Amino acid sequence: MAGKSKYIVAVIGTAVVAAGAFAAYTFLLKGPSGDASGALASAKIIPDEAIMAGYITTDSQAWAKIEEFGTPEAQKLFAKGLEEFNKSADKEGYSYEKDIKPWVGGIMFAVLPPSPVKPAQAKASNKPEPELLMVIGIKDKIAALNFTKKVDKKVKTKETEYKGLKITEAIIETKADIKGNTKNTPSYTAILDNNYVVYGSSKRSVEQAIDTFKGEPSLLSKQGASEILSKGADLKNTVAQFYIPDYAGMIDSLIKSDPEMAKIPPKALDSLKQVKSMVVGFGIDDAGIRMKATANLDPKLNVYQYEPTNSKIVSTLPADTLALINGQGVNRWWDAMLNQSKDFPELQTALGAARTYTRYANIDLDKEVFAWMDGEFALAAISSDKGLLAQTGFGGALVFDTKDDKTAKSMFAKLDSLAKTQNVSVKQRNIGSKQVTEWDVPNQGAVVAHGWLDQDTVFVALGAPIADVLTTQNGKSLESDDSFKTITSSLQKPNGGYFYLDMDKTMVLVNKFATGANAIDPQSKAFLSSIRGVSMTATSSDKTSSQVEMLLSLKSKTK
Incomplete structure (x- = not known):
């Protein structure tokens, strides 16, 4: 831990070593505040060559929201980790709270294309790596200057000049392997307008930032970049955002730097390029940690037509x-995949094999399986300790709404006939007013069941006890369950459906099987126990945009 702390502090420290040269007292003493609004200002220093960028707020009020969550065990682990970090930092003569936190404003980082490599210098085993550039706001110049005095005594540096600005090269000694051998890692920094520290993994990246500061095109000059940085991800209490203003350009850059990417079929690359730009944001609100990703799409390349579901x-x-x-x-997903398979021989071969396999059972995969799946569907894991499911603790269910019950019934009749040829007993059982067909395997019992909940809704249950639960509908439904409502109710509506996970119910199963040598360590268990659940959904207003939202629902802080 001490080694990591020394490296982290040294990196931040070298980012302000050159600040000792500027006259802090002759300028305004306060700079960028570090909140989410600082992304636009920082982006003016990022070169337009950047293939992606991110912004992390250092506003303590934004991050303080996380303190409202967590079990006592998780809180103790967090406090212990923070204490260990502070102790290791103290050994190096630094305090995060006193020396670093007061002056560090918002942090923007960008990924730049690799430096050009001459063919004679290139090695097959040594691919050029993208370069990292960071722009750190200085919100308190006096605090930064005081920290500089501490760091200046501990890090070896040398200065060069570029376009009238000083670039400081610092050599940081880090452990290179488990044997304790060390290596020298250079880093480069410059101070811009006495309000920003620019840190780069190479001298070239810092020079590019200076060029941008002097008037060369910035990230904001890219088409659409200003809009996605201004709008952000539309989150409450945003703590971090990531931007890809030119998705197709990013793909092209990756292809140039990675020979393996060049092997991807052109049509596959075209499908990736349906995304024009993207912004991903993370925020902390009353429900927990929320993520939103918004993609701007090319409607000419977007082959799938989104349709919302009512989740009935x-x-x-x-x-x-x-x-x-x-x-x-x-059925529409299947049709879209069939359409795309025309450009992908491997996918076309796989689909052809699947069609051939179902044809042996006298079933047409396109017309008798996927064609009738035209309504809402659900795939669920359901807790149960009855019968065969006592060993696993849960079973599964597939539920489909369809407008073509005739084709669906015909398909299930063919599947029943096929099961009989495989030494499986197919029998009927009435559960209340509903008739259910069960597949009974010798020495195991009914492993699969299927039936109709109403004239439009068919189900397949993995485990007979699940069929009983679905058809009798005794007790609460998932829709009215408090946990489900808490975990999913804040997601945007209408939407295309849910991914939902109840962590408390899942942990019951995990604890059942994770015993002995496979037991979960206390730290991981404490973290997982602080999570109420996970939910995710997707929406699309039209073929030009798509949004994904995910919530890590956390339990409120308890004493």
């Missing part, structure tokens, strides 16, 4: 559901 099928599932994926229109 969730009401057919029991409150004991521990995980769920639901959505709309499996």
